Amino acid sequence: MVVFYDPIYTDGIHKEARFPRDRYRLLAEHLASCPELELRRPEPISRDLLITAHDPEYVDRFLGGRLSEKEMRRIGLRPWTEAIVERTLRLTGGSVQALHEVVRTGGVSGNMAGGTHHAFYAEGSGYCVFNDLAIVALQALELPGIEQVLILDLDVHQGDGTATLFQHHPMVHTVSMHGAKNFPFRKQKSDWDIALPNGTGDEEYLNILAQVLEDLNSRHVQLLLYQAGVDPLEADHLGHLNLSRQGLDRRNRMVFDWAERQRIPVVIFMGGGYATPIERSVEAFVDLFTEAARRHARSRSRPEGTQPDEGDG
Numbered sequence: 001m002v003v004f005y006d007p008i009y010t011d012g013i014h015k016e017a018r019f020p021r022d023r024y025r026l027l028a029e030h031l032a033s034c035p036e037l038e039l040r041r042p043e044p045i046s047r048d049l050l051i052t053a054h055d056p057e058y059v060d061r062f063l064g065g066r067l068s069e070k071e072m073r074r075i076g077l078r079p080w081t082e083a084i085v086e087r088t089l090r091l092t093g094g095s096v097q098a099l100h101e102v103v104r105t106g107g108v109s110g111n112m113a114g115g116t117h118h119a120f121y122a123e124g125s126g127y128c129v130f131n132d133l134a135i136v137a138l139q140a141l142e143l144p145g146i147e148q149v150l151i152l153d154l155d156v157h158q159g160d161g162t163a164t165l166f167q168h169h170p171m172v173h174t175v176s177m178h179g180a181k182n183f184p185f186r187k188q189k190s191d192w193d194i195a196l197p198n199g200t201g202d203e204e205y206l207n208i209l210a211q212v213l214e215d216l217n218s219r220h221v222q223l224l225l226y227q228a229g230v231d232p233l234e235a236d237h238l239g240h241l242n243l244s245r246q247g248l249d250r251r252n253r254m255v256f257d258w259a260e261r262q263r264i265p266v267v268i269f270m271g272g273g274y275a276t277p278i279e280r281s282v283e284a285f286v287d288l289f290t291e292a293a294r295r296h297a298r299s300r301s302r303p304e305g306t307q308p309d310e311g312d313g
Ligand SMILES: [Zn+2]
Pocket: 155, 156, 157, 229, 231, 271, 272, 273
């Protein structure tokens, strides 16, 4: 399985920023020894693709370093480095290239960053400059055979930017399962929002997810964009939910099982993870990407037209 990654994911964030930038480097170190996984450097995304989902004026002001103080503060990741533009372009490019990878292979690919679901049409927010989920969904609809796309956002924070960008869009379905009392405090309207109380643990969370996935059976989508943030983890200081590492691993397996039963490809977007120590988040991301790589390898070895075993994994 190909996963897009560039050292600039870490190095493009200032070392004094509050954001735990080392999580990318640490995760890449862990995944380097996984034989089923190839880390590939993404190309920067083009301006043409950015403006499929964003206001050209906002895009140009970001690219030209002309965002206002207030706009930069709302995004965070500060103090900004000179590499913030290249970081953002490569990071967003990685998600688009992961899409092309899954379309080519029919399996799973992902970006070891992204899932920047707080970015709106003409402004960034909450560590997100551009909304890669939205850009990828719109790009996918240009491809033959993809008429309906599901964005399943299991990051602990609501996918508010994504919800707004696709409100009333007939071909992109947005589902967000998140903490009710967490950022963003002004929630937007996804096609389906599942707001969870603080302290929700493994069993309750996974029971709800099982019901959600069952309901999604009837949507008949041809592509899953999975925002797989691990910030529902108990150790996460921006989370307020109580999932264990094992609970998150089961969550991911349920999502992959569902996609296998639907026989659709999956693009993984990394999403949030802010545990103390950051190694707890990194471990949960290792579980995510190694499980995905295993699924991808299995999908490639399965003869065309056969179904995965029911309940396998
Ligand atoms: Zn989050």
